[in-house]
Amino acid sequence: MADKILPKDKTEGFIQALGRKFVVVAPVERKDAPAEFKEIGAGDKVILDGSQMMMPPKDYLLPRYETLLKVSTRPGEVEVQPVLPDEKPRVMLGMWLPDAQAIQVLDKVFLEGKFRDPYYAARRANTMLVAVMPAQMRWSWFCASTDDVEKWKPNVDAIMYDLGDRFYIEVTSPRGEALVEWEGLAEPSSEDVAGKDRLWEQFKSHGVLPFSDGKFYEQLAWDHPIWAEIAQKCIGCGVCSYMCPSCSCFDIQDEVCGTCVERYRCRDTCQFEDFTLMGSGHNPRPDQLPRSRQRLMHKFKYQHEQYGVVGCTGCGRCVELCPVNVDIREVLNKVCAEKEPEPAV
Amino acid sequence: MTEIESRIREEAKKVLENGLVDLVIGWAAGSVPFRTTPVFIDNAQDVDKLVWNPVCANNLAVYLPKMAKNRKVAIVAKPCDIRSIVALIQENQVKRENLYIIGLGCAGVVDPSKLESAAIRLSDIKALEWEGEGIRIVTVDGEQVLRSTEVHREMCLACTKREPALYDVKFGEAVLPSQIKPRELPELPEERQKYWSEQFSKCIRCYACRQICPNCYCEVCFADRVEPKWTAKKAVPEENWMFHATRAMHLAGRCIQCGECERVCPVGIRIAELMREMAEAVKNKYDYEAGDPKEEAPLLGTFRENDIDPAQHSE
Structure with missing residues (x-):
């Protein structure tokens, strides 16, 4: 070409x-x-x-x-x-x-x-x-x-x-x-x-990290202690996901103005408390730990399983902008450094 | 490691070992040399994680309402962070007896984006240290000292309260800025309207400003309420205006000017300027400063006979 x-x-x-x-x-x-x-x-x-x-x-x-x-x-x-x-x-x-x-x-x-x-x-x-x-x-x-x-x-x-x-x-x-x-x-x-x-x-x-064997999505564990570590400092804002080029979650709202109704969609994020809050008052992700886990597991594991692509492309915005310096690179390094993928049975 | 850093660690070790507190909240080295990160230490063996340097930006008081609710907590705090703590105590969000405040004299905190503007490659930075009023920047190529006006956060350039107002133990001396940065806000009402409209129109409603704010502790924020709906979730100028103006009013007489809202804003809204405006109005009309331990109660929870009558004093 x-x-x-x-x-x-x-x-x-x-x-x-x-x-x-x-x-x-x-x-x-x-x-x-x-x-x-x-x-x-x-x-x-x-x-x-x-x-x-x-x-x-x-x-x-x-x-x-x-x-x-x-x-x-x-x-x-x-x-x-x-x-x-x-x-x-x-x-x-x-x-x-x-x-x-x-x-x-x-x-x-x-x-x-x-x-x-x-x-x-x-x-x-x-x-x-x-x-x-x-x-x-x-x-x-x-x-x-x-x-x-x-x-x-x-x-x-x-x-x-x-x-x-x-x-x-x-x-x-x-x-x-x-x-x-x-x-x-x-x-x-x-x-x-x-x-x-x-x-x-x-x-x-550039930016090739120690964990990079291309298989980290196999190593992210649901019960890893890292989620509690992140959740402890995470303030639950939407910076990481709203600035993320691949996060796509949205909310749909109806607004009434006189005799017309507008249905619109706007950003939403798994980091917000009301993201999974049910009308009944039940919240399946009741605190920050499952919310922090969700964001990373979704990007690195679920999306890979669903679509065959990794949901994070390494643009670094969340790395730079996180108000409490939760660095996604560090998280992956920690998770992957200590655990080899389990052999397939 | 600086002397102050080692004294912070010794103190943390002491209060954990003698059982005075269950937890120490402080800053640890960040993932890069120009950032630090909040750290929560419940084991005396881990106190060496604590650091104190010009990038200890986070106001850690934000964690207190939840973490110090039912236990004793030591917190490493800058003077502005301490004013937050004072406000939280006055508003009954945390009990003084649950806190052990390790107060620090401050010399101002660095804004990493200013380093980039000063043509310093962030990836070259190895360390940042205080050097009098300025900052020594150690890079892979050597080191240089930049003046505070070139590298400090805007809030710090206007700050003269660099001595802790309330503490159990205090380390380090304050270094006051030799010149205070003057105000740059437009004076005429219509110009101000335009200025803030432009600022708020950038908002993406990530709520980082609210979440990082130690004094924004409402269990359900008005902005999240559906019934009644005070402001829509969509990030459009008029709704953004509603959010920021209401938040500012809620913080009038309560904001202690740490500037965290502005630091974390991903789109550069100058929220701290708005907060400074509010604080000045409160100071001028009521002679009240939020976060001052001399005050016994929050401004809006107090009545004084000489309080002005807003009905007669609409400016």
């Missing part, structure tokens, strides 16, 4: 060219806050080099708040209107590769299996993913510990490697060819190819 070079001073032209064919979604700079993925407009400053913490791209595909349907009532009449997003050709730029892989996890949840979520599907259907490989690996990344990252490449349509004054655009899927048709792009030199390969090798070897 035809790889290309995008000189950084031509980035604006490149984005404009893409904008003639696609709705372009990219991390847009915000004041005092991580950049956020949105459909870019005039005046937006786009951050394409992956050098900073950004909101997870799931915020675009699975918005924090989204109207599902509206109901209007008149005497003797009830009208239900689903509110579906448009299925437009889109391209998402500037996401870290682990974030792009996290979208694979979301796809498993919302597109495959018994139920296909029409809202997610509409945004995702014609959306191409372009990942970025920043010039410097982020300290909190441990992507290569969670999976064989070579397998991730075909899941995106292109990867943009930051080579300083230029991006090396590696096309990784047949439809990704459509992304590099712009005449402002140049042919890569052999030095460029070497630079790209160097970055890829860095990514593959």
